[in-house]
Amino acid sequence: MNMSATESANNALNQRIRTELLDAECQPPCIAIVSPSGYAPNPDAVTRGIATLQAQGCQVRNLTDPVYRHHRFGARDDQRIAQLYAAAQDPDVDIVMALRGGYGLTRLLPDLDFSLLARSGKLFVGHSDFTALQMGLLATQGHVTFSAPMLCDDFVREELRAFSLTDFWQCLSHSQHVVRGTATGNPEVDLHGTLWGGNLAMLTHLVGSPWLPQIDGGILFVEDVNEHPYRVERMLLQLLHAGVLQKQKALILGDFSGYKLTDYDNGYDFEQMLLWLRQQVPIPILSGLPIGHGRDKVTLPVGAPAHLYALNGHFSLTVSDYPHLPVSA
Numbered sequence: 001m002n003m004s005a006t007e008s009a010n011n012a013l014n015q016r017i018r019t020e021l022l023d024a025e026c027q028p029p030c031i032a033i034v035s036p037s038g039y040a041p042n043p044d045a046v047t048r049g050i051a052t053l054q055a056q057g058c059q060v061r062n063l064t065d066p067v068y069r070h071h072r073f074g075a076r077d078d079q080r081i082a083q084l085y086a087a088a089q090d091p092d093v094d095i096v097m098a099l100r101g102g103y104g105l106t107r108l109l110p111d112l113d114f115s116l117l118a119r120s121g122k123l124f125v126g127h128s129d130f131t132a133l134q135m136g137l138l139a140t141q142g143h144v145t146f147s148a149p150m151l152c153d154d155f156v157r158e159e160l161r162a163f164s165l166t167d168f169w170q171c172l173s174h175s176q177h178v179v180r181g182t183a184t185g186n187p188e189v190d191l192h193g194t195l196w197g198g199n200l201a202m203l204t205h206l207v208g209s210p211w212l213p214q215i216d217g218g219i220l221f222v223e224d225v226n227e228h229p230y231r232v233e234r235m236l237l238q239l240l241h242a243g244v245l246q247k248q249k250a251l252i253l254g255d256f257s258g259y260k261l262t263d264y265d266n267g268y269d270f271e272q273m274l275l276w277l278r279q280q281v282p283i284p285i286l287s288g289l290p291i292g293h294g295r296d297k298v299t300l301p302v303g304a305p306a307h308l309y310a311l312n313g314h315f316s317l318t319v320s321d322y323p324h325l326p327v328s329a
Contacts, residue, residue: 013162035074037103046062072104127150195306221251222253250284255294289317
């Protein structure tokens with residue numbers, strides 16, 4: 001059977017990633033797949049994603065099972081917590097990867113042993129609903145995690161996204177990572193601070209709880225999907241009114257997509273919302289960070305020191321001194 005152009009491109013990408021991990025002198029990583037939030041609607045996609053990771057040189061421990069699906073969650077609450085603990089306590093596991101987002105982590109927070117998770121030294125990766133776990137680990141343990149691709153949909157796509165997966169492995173295999181963005185209207189800045197953030201809805205839900213980190217002088221990044229500009233404005237105003245934004249050195253907006261404007265909006269689009277916010281918020285606001293629910297996304301260490309430099313609409317974000325994959329013995 002002739003190989004399609006897409007299959008050929010995927011195979012070439014997987015081989016390149018496998019070679020680059022070896023060139024970085026990383027030992028073949030072992031990844032545990034957990035479902036602390038939603039389940040995969042298509043179990044075959046999970047099999048495909050695992051095959052992609054294996055083709056990139058990874059060992060995989062799949063701790064999820066469609067049999068355990070409970071309501072809209074990957075399993076019962078206690079079972080989802082058990083998955084996280086099993087991944088953390090497995091000495092062979094290097095990376096704990098979320099199956100997908102959705103909803104469900106918030107209800108686990110009061111019962112999670114964050115100390116156990118942090119002591120494991122695992123690299124926890126995911127985004128969307130996974131933000132709740134990342135904020136809890138940062139707030140209670142100062143533990144760095146990664147806003148990053150998840151198994152679904154990033155490793156199961158028919159056409160794998162070279163940008164997302166290459167950036168993912170570059171970040172996890174080195175102790176310094178640089179991402180870049182550009183957008184009209186970005187202010188000029190040159191500053192240092194702790195990089196933190198994630199999904200905007202999850203951040204606002206955690207306001208007033210012990211699981212929202214108290215970061216002073218930080219660089220906060222946010223993203224979301226299916227949220228109309230007025231809802232984005234409302235959530236950012238909540239962070240402002242709660243005193244969170246005033247403590248930061250800068251705010252960076254990632255991908256905000258999936259919403260639809262109507263005639264009722266009367267010209268009120270994302271650009272108008274951003275223009276108004278920049279007049280209200282007393283810190284620089286930049287946009288154009290390629291992170292979120294889009295096909296192309298960067299990986300960011302959450303809780304690590306960062307340097308943000310912006311000039312003429314372009315910016316670079318350099319993150320350093322964070323945990324990464326171990327090198328081969």
